[in-house]
Amino acid sequence: VTAAYLGLGSNLGDRAALLAAAVEALDSPTHALRVSARSSVHETSPVGGPTGQPDFLNQVIAVETTLTPEELLARCLEVEASLGRAREREERWGPRAIDIDVLLYGDAVVRSETLTLPHPRLHERAFALAPLCEIAPDVVVPGRGSARELLRALVAG
Ligand code: PH2
Ligand code: MG
Ligand code: MG
Numbered sequence: 001v002t003a004a005y006l007g008l009g010s011n012l013g014d015r016a017a018l019l020a021a022a023v024e025a026l027d028s029p030t031h032a033l034r035v036s037a038r039s040s041v042h043e044t045s046p047v048g049g050p051t052g053q054p055d056f057l058n059q060v061i062a063v064e065t066t067l068t069p070e071e072l073l074a075r076c077l078e079v080e081a082s083l084g085r086a087r088e089r090e091e092r093w094g095p096r097a098i099d100i101d102v103l104l105y106g107d108a109v110v111r112s113e114t115l116t117l118p119h120p121r122l123h124e125r126a127f128a129l130a131p132l133c134e135i136a137p138d139v140v141v142p143g144r145g146s147a148r149e150l151l152r153a154l155v156a157g
Contacts, residue, residue, distance in 0.1 A: 001064050002106040003036070004072060005136065007119070007128045008059045009099040015057040016041065018083055018098045023061060025079045026100075033075065037062040039131035047125065049093030060103065060131035069105045073115050076100040103128060109142050118142055123150045 006026070010018045019041060027035035038061045046053045065072055080087070083098045090096055103119045110117040118141050122128050129151040132139070137148040144150060 001066055002108075004063050004065060004069075004102060004106065005104040005132060005139065006061050006063060006076065007099075007101040007103045007122075007132075008061065009056050009101075009127070010097060011046065011054045011056040012095045012097045013084075019057055019059050021083055022079055022098055022100060023059075025082060026061070026063065026075070031075055032066045033072075034064045035061050036064050037135040039134040042127065042131055044127040047093075047127065049095070050091065053095045056127065058127045058131060060128065060135060062135055069102065069108055069110055069115055069117060070112070072105065073102050076102060101128075103132065104139065104141065107140065107142050118144070124154065126151065126154055129154060 008019050008022055023035060023038060026033055039059050042058045044056045044058050046056060067075060080098050080100055085097050101119055102117065103122050105117050108117050123141055123144050129147055132147045133151050139147050141147065141150060
């Protein structure tokens with residue numbers, strides 16, 4: 001069993017309900033996944049993407065899973081689709097009903113066509129690091145340091 005961390009974001013529709021439904025869907029022994037911790041929900045200003053897009057709700061959850069990293073990613077994309085995300089109509093970093101990103105998978109470092117771990121922008125994104133620090137301040141982002149150190153560095157500018 002591996003501990004992984006997922007970043008959830010929504011800035012379209014009923015954002016809070018979408019986050020809750022995503023957590024609910026992910027917490028599924030049938031899919032070899034258990035949600036073991038959840039951060040509070042943070043309202044954050046959009047980073048990147050088109051100007052004027054709505055504010056996000058962001059949350060980070062810890063999961064325990066026997067899925068491989070690629071299988072975990074596939075499950076996240078499946079849950080996004082089940083909640084109505086229409087990826088094909090989106091622009092990069094544009095508004096979305098639900099985004100579920102694999103931030104960390106144990107201490108794995110992965111660079112494949114489809115998946116990069118740790119998440120390539122985790123260390124520079126307060127909207128992911130702040131909720132991560134609520135549930136796992138000491139978790140290590142491979143090659144970069146603990147979540148707490150990274151958030152502190154980011155806030156210090
Ligand atoms: N996700 C993005 C791009 N920008 N900004 C905020 N505040 N929250 C997000 O989840 C987010 C973003 C790409 O997935
Ligand atoms: Mg994302
Ligand atoms: Mg994503």
